[in-house]
Amino acid sequence: MSNPDRRQAALDYHAKPRPGKLGIAITKPFTTPSELALAYSPGVAEPVIEIEKNPDDAFKYTSKGNLVAVITNGTAVLGLGRTGALASKPVMEGKAVLFKKFANVDVFDIEVDAPDADDFIETVKRIAPTFGGINLEDIAAPDCFYVEQALSDALDIPVFHDDQHGTAIIICAGLLNALSYQGKTLEQARIVCVGAGAAGIASMNLLQALGADANNIIMCDSKGVVHSGRTDLNAQKQAFAVDTDLRTLEDAMSGADVFIGVSGPGLVSQAMVQSMAPKPVVFALANPTPEILPEEAHAVRDDLIMATGRSDYPNQVNNVLCFPFLFRGALDVRSRSINHAMQIAAVHAIADLARQPVPEVVKDAYDAPELSFGPEYILPTPLDPRLSDFVSPAVAAAAVDSGAARSEYPAHYPKR
Ligand SMILES: NC(=O)C1=CN([C@@H]2O[C@H](COP(=O)(O)OP(=O)(O)OC[C@H]3O[C@@H](n4cnc5c(N)ncnc54)[C@H](OP(=O)(O)O)[C@@H]3O)[C@@H](O)[C@H]2O)C=CC1
Ligand SMILES: CC(=O)C(=O)O
Numbered sequence: 001m002s003n004p005d006r007r008q009a010a011l012d013y014h015a016k017p018r019p020g021k022l023g024i025a026i027t028k029p030f031t032t033p034s035e036l037a038l039a040y041s042p043g044v045a046e047p048v049i050e051i052e053k054n055p056d057d058a059f060k061y062t063s064k065g066n067l068v069a070v071i072t073n074g075t076a077v078l079g080l081g082r083t084g085a086l087a088s089k090p091v092m093e094g095k096a097v098l099f100k101k102f103a104n105v106d107v108f109d110i111e112v113d114a115p116d117a118d119d120f121i122e123t124v125k126r127i128a129p130t131f132g133g134i135n136l137e138d139i140a141a142p143d144c145f146y147v148e149q150a151l152s153d154a155l156d157i158p159v160f161h162d163d164q165h166g167t168a169i170i171i172c173a174g175l176l177n178a179l180s181y182q183g184k185t186l187e188q189a190r191i192v193c194v195g196a197g198a199a200g201i202a203s204m205n206l207l208q209a210l211g212a213d214a215n216n217i218i219m220c221d222s223k224g225v226v227h228s229g230r231t232d233l234n235a236q237k238q239a240f241a242v243d244t245d246l247r248t249l250e251d252a253m254s255g256a257d258v259f260i261g262v263s264g265p266g267l268v269s270q271a272m273v274q275s276m277a278p279k280p281v282v283f284a285l286a287n288p289t290p291e292i293l294p295e296e297a298h299a300v301r302d303d304l305i306m307a308t309g310r311s312d313y314p315n316q317v318n319n320v321l322c323f324p325f326l327f328r329g330a331l332d333v334r335s336r337s338i339n340h341a342m343q344i345a346a347v348h349a350i351a352d353l354a355r356q357p358v359p360e361v362v363k364d365a366y367d368a369p370e371l372s373f374g375p376e377y378i379l380p381t382p383l384d385p386r387l388s389d390f391v392s393p394a395v396a397a398a399a400v401d402s403g404a405a406r407s408e409y410p411a412h413y414p415k416r
């Protein structure tokens with residue numbers, strides 16, 4: 001499809017036959033006068049009285065326990081930047097669709113006109129009673145770090161910034177597999193990350209937790225390499241500042257084993273990819289336009305593993321592989337948080353699934369009869385129905401073991 005055709009198809013998809021991608025479904029019988037009297041006055045007063053006495057009964061009598069807020073202030077929408085709250089709504093509706101379709105989690109998408117972090121925090125705190133979890137989305141760094149911490153401290157339900165941790169989990173899962181295919185280790189890999197915002201900082205932190213060497217990581221932002229001579233770094237960037245003569249992304253890429261792009265469109269040239277070490281891994285993850293397109297990278301070398309965040313190329317490294325299944329597991333054990341142990345469990349579950357034989361239903365969906373673990377398949381695809389069976393139980397088990405869960409490992413889950 002040509003670019004103008006793709007653009008029109010996307011606009012038509014969103015506009016027709018009715019605007020938007022979501023509706024609301026009723027979950028109880030609601031046709032007779034007696035059902036009306038149960039669902040609304042007078043019957044509805046009974047659960048109100050119970051919940052007032054015991055707040056935990058909200059999980060028993062309302063949809064709270066399966067309802068997540070996908071909530072943004074529109075300050076870092078995909079790689080499009082500060083589009084504002086209203087324009088971010090198609091993305092948030094999209095996240096809601098993914099939650100529902102892949103993990104049967106209900107979502108209200110909420111776009112808050114609050115560019116100020118404290119205003120935003122106040123809004124989320126006030127609406128939190130409605131929800132079993134909070135998925136923060138597309139909030140720019142560095143405010144996103146402060147917002148997530150403040151809300152996690154204040155609330156007793158999972159608060160999860162998808163662009164930080166969902167992205168980090170999927171980058172780690174994909175990179176573990178890609179490096180192992182290339183015959184390299186995370187401990188020894190030289191990693192360049194362009195984008196030192198929400199996704200970049202969280203991803204490099206999680207990679208270190210999994211074994212990457214801090215001395216092998218070079219971070220770049222819009223001003224170039226994050227080095228110790230700079231005086232303009234926030235606290236999160238300072239933690240990655242290295243003593244080096246490298247100054248530009250071009251300098252940093254030379255000889256690197258891994259490139260992670262979580263920044264903006266078209267920042268990487270073919271010459272930069274050519275300058276990388278043998279058998280490199282290139283994750284160009286800016287959405288919708290990556291740092292370099294796969295066809296451009298493949299044109300200059302044939303020994304690389306290439307991934308983007310998009311659905312229309314092989315190797316989709318995108319947080320959609322994570323957040324629906326992660327929240328499913330967390331909600332099913334009424335977890336108070338999504339902690340480090342749950343995130344690591346998700347990394348390994350997703351990475352391991354990619355090494356299993358691919359079911360026919362997935363091969364058919366992608367029209368790829370030969371799909372199997374390799375350079376064009378380092379991660380499961382989002383349409384893989386096994387993600388729920390792999391990721392959610394691993395996350396729920398980690399929540400139980402780490403003490404974050406309020407209820408036991410679910411009886412309907414696979415045996416541990
Ligand atoms: N595939 C996936 O699953 C995901 C992809 N992403 C993509 O990652 C990108 C960043 O998202 P997020 O971290 O939330 O956004 P943030 O706004 O938090 O961070 C953006 C970062 O990119 C840097 N940057 C912007 N322009 C340039 C440039 N020209 N050269 C070098 N660095 C640049 C910024 O630099 P500075 O700090 O100097 O301003 C900043 O560090 C987006 O394109 C988004 O679509 C994000 C999440 C998931
Ligand atoms: C995928 C995603 O969350 C992003 O690009 O912002």
Ligand SMILES: [Mg+2]
Nearest residue numbers: 078137138163
């Ligand atoms: Mg996002």
